[in-house]
Amino acid sequence: MNKNKASLNPKKIIIWTFLFIGAVIMMTPIIFMFSASFKYNDQIYDLTLFTSDFTLDNYIYLLENTDFIVWLSNSLFISLFTTFCVLFFDSLVGYTLAKFQFNGQKIVFIAILSTLMIPTEMLVIPWYIIARDFGLLDTYLGLILPGIMTGFGVFLMKQFFEGVPDDYLEAARIDGVGEFTIFIRIALPLVTPALSALAIFTFLGNWTAFLWPLIVSSSAELFTVPVGLASFSGEFQSDWELIMTGAALATLPTLLVFLILQRYIIRGVVLGGLKG
Amino acid sequence: MLKSIITIAITVLLSCSSRAVEIDYWQYSYKSRIDAMDKLINAFEIKYPDITVKHTNFPYAQYRTKVAAAVSAGEGPDVVQLYYGWLSDYRRAKILKPLSNELFPRSDIEAEYFPLVRLMKQDGDYYALPTAVRSLGLFWNKKLFKDAGLDPETPPETLDELLKMAKKLVKRDKAGNIIQVGLTMGPINQDHNWWREVLVRQFGGTPYDKNTSKVNYFNDAGIKAFEYYVRLLTEHRVSVVDFMDKGEIAFKAGRAAMHIDGSFVLSTFDRARRLDYGVTELPVHNGVKANFSSYWVNGITSKVNKKKQAAAEKFLKFITSEPAQQLWLDEVGELPSRRAVALREKNLKHPKYGPFIRGLEYAVTTDFKSESAQRKTFVDMFDRVVLTNMGIIDSLRIGAMEDQIIISEAQKR
Amino acid sequence: MTVSQKRSLCAWSFIGVPLIYFILIRFYPSLDAFSIAFTDWDIVGEKKYIGFDNFIVLWDDPIFWIVLSNTFEYLLLGVPISLLLSFVIAYFLDQVRFGHGFLRACYFIPFLTTAVAMAWVWRWFYQPVPVGIINLGLGKIGILQFDFLRSTTEALPAVLAPAIWAGLGFQIVIFIAGLRAVPITYYEAAKIDGATSWHILRVITLPQLRSTIVFLVVISSIGFLRIFDQVYNMTQEGEGGPLNATRPLVLNIYKAAFENFDMGMAAAQTVVLFTLLLIITIIQLRILRK
Structure with a gap:
């Protein structure tokens, strides 16, 4: 499209203004959430964003009186561990399906692809029964197990590995490099954009996951942030400024990561979205 | 030499570990309850050094499922706290054992506890005992009473007074929006209980028949009771439903002049700064x-x-004992289930516990088949009138029918 | 061993463990869910096979039909609104240079938030005066307040709004990527022919974006059909009220399974959900093949 840097025609200014208003509206919930988290109880019902006597009391109260730190670290641990597993296994399977010929290859691929059709909501009931029968209710393993491999990731990685030229891999084979080493050392580095896309989706998915953690975890020490946040309204008699503080704490980590890695994250999301 | 020392050491260790018993205790998480139970467990472990108690808590919303799932898989608690309304379900699912008549004699239970405990007796056996019970009371905000020109020390005594005062206590902004309610309304919180067991009776009815097998409120008394409740909102406009999301929050924030709730909210209100409130018995009518x-x-x-039976029985006896009940009252604000403790002079005269304890004497307990489903029938009954303009009688008919279905279904099982 | 045998062995050793995982954690549970759908089971006692009884009960249950129509309402409001908004924003945002990164970030950030956290923020916004900031704001300019979550008609859109809000950022960046993939020569050719920008949009841009649009329709349809977090956290006691006005299928499944222990009835509803998703996917494949 035609992009004249200097052109400042009125149409563009109008467009820009509308986009700016839209952006402000989009950010409003987040801004009010943070603003309320710094206010005293009797101030949160007025519309001013910043009060002169802002307070950290809510944060202190929350950290001292709830298990919020535990929930944050649970969420972090579960999301990171799951992401790591997904990256490893999904790319291993995707690589194998893309770069090897073997009997049953097609069936395996279609089978794994077909799991994309099955919604989590359908699986939680059987998962719950399995977890109960194997004593996994209310354990980290129970929380993590259903998510450590995904059909989506396998599909995504297979797409990308198909774009890796066979010559590279053959050259290594001739040099006598082991197959697993070829995968780790040669193939994986060639698909880092895909890996980072998968990592973003998996991490975000686990960080915000609610239904399964709600079902499988029962003691507060095992809650993830969303489950903890949902439960604490009942236990702490929902004071809005405290709930906003909790919501802010849940939002802060992803927000910070985004502000640092903005460009990569958007690129990753686009990549994952379009190829997946 | 060394060999024999080691042998002895091992034998001692083994005998120790075989004598020490660990039992699991579960209750739902609520801060003051957890703290109180931890204190009781400490005292218990000092008294019985060979028994340790592991205390586990789950949020209320998931508690019931977790217990059922765990016990059916042979895991979970040895001694468990459950809501009285779940007893039939739990017994049917064979989750509970009957209490032995030697250690917990039926006649003693019936003599020492408030009569409402009898619901725990099924087919001649007691299955469970409460540490504490709760009843409803009317909370009022003294400052708001004074601001409205009412005597801050005189709460309403009858339903008519309640309405009259509520009208004076409601406050609106310039646009006509209510910014302070006279009386909180939360059908999904405690109001469904207030309506079912209190209002229906006060207007001359009984909510269910004797065995709780038939809904008995679709009649004149039920209609009048329902009318009274609905009109607080529709005609007299003294309230906003779920004001500030939950009546309890509004009262705590000083935006609600009166509020009906259980004794367990006392600790919440006591933590609120600048909240000068009183509690009284529920208003009478007729x-x-x-x-x-x-x-x-x-x-x-x-x-x-x-192996664990004896330890579990000792623990149950301990946490339902008189000292335990007094501690529970002081720490949690829940009322003793033994008359002897409840009716102690200092408890009965207590400005905040007193009204609830006096209420216990005439309190009744609903034999819920499914508390959440039956609660929903009332919430929907109310919402149909106030949100979709259905007539009071029509909505009550539907509500009674839905409630009856739940009861009949439960009896079929 | 021949080279191809060796490589085949290697392949199986790579996918062996994952395959077992997929069988145990994906396939077996899916089949199990279907089988539970035909039982009467309270998780504690014995499973009793009762044929299609659960489905018959569902068919006769008026609440199930309300739930189903709510679910479609989420879908039929959510998909067009979110796609239209995101396309318009993406279309104009793509033309803007000044502050492009900043604007894009503002639109994108909600996508990174936790639905549960934001549900509570929105729940606060929707409160009547003197709590909720929307009604407070309206009061300041003299407009009578909305009931939002306490209304049988306003509650569902009110619950839907944060779901749309959170998904918008993703759709915008995908749309922008799609717009940029349209070959510039097409536009240049059109310009030479003297086409208006409206004409270009209709004849070139939209047809070129077809696969992007289909992709987003499917993704967002699946998302709105499975709405749960917002409803669970925004309605009183997570009941999906008032009068079931906001209760979606997944919440009904959750309540049946994990509050009433009616596993058979819950599983039967997951079969319904599965069927809905299947239909959508098949339609997508059809459209893409054309």
């Missing part, structure tokens, strides 16, 4: 006093083996 009581009981689960 000279009828009524109150609703609910409670949590402790039972021994069916997974307890012989």
Whole structure:
């Protein structure tokens, strides 16, 4: 499209203004959430964003009186561990399906692809029964197990590995490099954009996951942030400024990561979205 | 030499570990309850050094499922706290064992506890005992009473006074929006209990028949009771439903002048700064006093083996003992289930516990088949009138029908 | 061993463990869910096979039909609104240079938030005066307040709004990527022919974006059909009220399974959900093949 840097025609200014208003509206919930988290109880019902006597009391109260730190670290641990597993296994399977010929290859691929059709909501009931029968209710393993491999990731990685030229891999084979080493050392580095896309989706998915953690975890020490946040309204008699503080704490980590890695994250999301 | 020392050491260790018993205790998480139970467990472990108690807590919303799932898989608690309304379900699912008549004699229970505990007796056996019970009371905000020109020390005594005062206490902004309610309304919180067991009785009815097998409120009394409740909102406009999301929050924030709730909110209100409030017995009507009581009981689960049986029984006895009940009252604000403790002079005269304890004398307990589903029938009954303009009688008919279906379904099982 | 045998062995050793995982954690549970759908089971006692009884009960249950129509309402409001908004924003945002990164970030950030956290923020916004900031704001300019979550008609859109809000950022960046993939020569050719920008949009841009649009329709349809977090956290006691006005299928499944222990009835509803998703996917494949 035609992009004249200097052109400042009125149409563009109008467009820009509308986009700016839209952006402000989009950010409003987040801004009010943070603003309320710094206010005293009797101030949160007025519309001013910043009060002169802002307070950290809510944060202190929350950290001292709830298990919020535990929930944050649970969420972090579960999301990171799951992401790591997904990256490893999904790319291993995707690589194998893309770069090897073997009997049953097609069936395996279609089978794994077909799991994309099955919604989590359908699986939680059987998962719950399995977890109960194997004593996994209310354990980290129970929380993590259903998510450590995904059909989506396998599909995504297979797409990308198909774009890796066979010559590279053959050259290594001739040099006598082991197959697993070829995968780790040669193939994986060639698909880092895909890996980072998968990592973003998996991490975000686990960080915000609610239904399964709600079902499988029962003691507060095992809650993830969303489950903890949902439960604490009942236990702490929902004071809005405290709930906003909790919501802010849940939002802060992803927000910070985004502000640092903005460009990569958007690129990753686009990549994952379009190829997946 | 060394060999024999080691042998002895091992034998000693083994005998120690075989003598020490660990039992699991579960209750739902609520801060003051957890703290109180931890204190009781400490005292118990000092008294019985060979028994340790592991205390586990789950949020209320998931508690019931977790217990059922765990015990059915042979895991979970040895002694468990459950809502009284779940007893039939739990017994049917064989989660609980009956209490032995030698250690917990039926006649003693019936003599020492408030009569509402009898709901825990099924087919001649007691299955569980409460540490504490709760009843409803009317909270009022003294400052708001004074601001409205009412005597801050005189709360309403009858339903008519309640309405009259509520009208004076409601405040609106310039646009006509209510910014302070006279009386909180939360059908999904405690109001469904207030309506079912208190208002219906005060207007001359009984909510269910004797065995709780038939809904009995679709009649004149039920209609009048329902009318009274609905008109607080539709005609007299003294309230906003779920004001500030939950009546309790509004009262705590000083935006609600009156609020009906259980004794367990006392600790919440006491933590609120600048909240000067009082509690009184629920208002009477037609000279009828009524109150609703609910409670949590402790039972021994069916997974307890012989080795743990004695320990579990000792623990149950301990946490339902008189000192335990006094501690529970002081720490949690829940009322003793033993008359002897409840009716102690200092408890009965207590400005905040007193009204609730006095309410216990005439309180009744609903034999819920499914508390959440039956609660929903009332919430929907109310919403149909106020949100979709259905007539009071039509909505009550539907509500009674839905409630009856739940009861009949439960009896079929 | 031949080279191809060796490589085949290697392949199986790579996918062996994952395959077992997929069988145990994906396939077996899916089949199990279907089988539970035909039982009467309270998780504690014995499973009793009762044929299609659960489905018959569902068919006769008026609440199930309300739930189903709510679910479609989420879908039929959510998909067009979110796609239209995101396309318009993406279309104009793509033309803007000044502050492009900043604007894009503002639109994108909600996508990174936790639905549960934001549900509570929105729940606060929707409160009547003197709590909720929307009604407070309206009060300041003299407009009578909305009931939002306490209304049988306003509650569902009110619950839907944060779901749309959170998904918008993703759709915008995908749309922008799609717009940029349209070959510039097409536009240049059109310009030479003297086409208006409206004409270009209709004849070139939209047809070129077809696969992007289909992709987003499917993704967002699946998302709105499975709405749960917002409803669970925004309605009183997570009941999906008032009068079931906001209760979606997944919440009904959750309540049946994990509050009433009616596993058979819950599983039967997951089969319904599965069927809905299947239909959508098949339609997508059809459209893409054309």
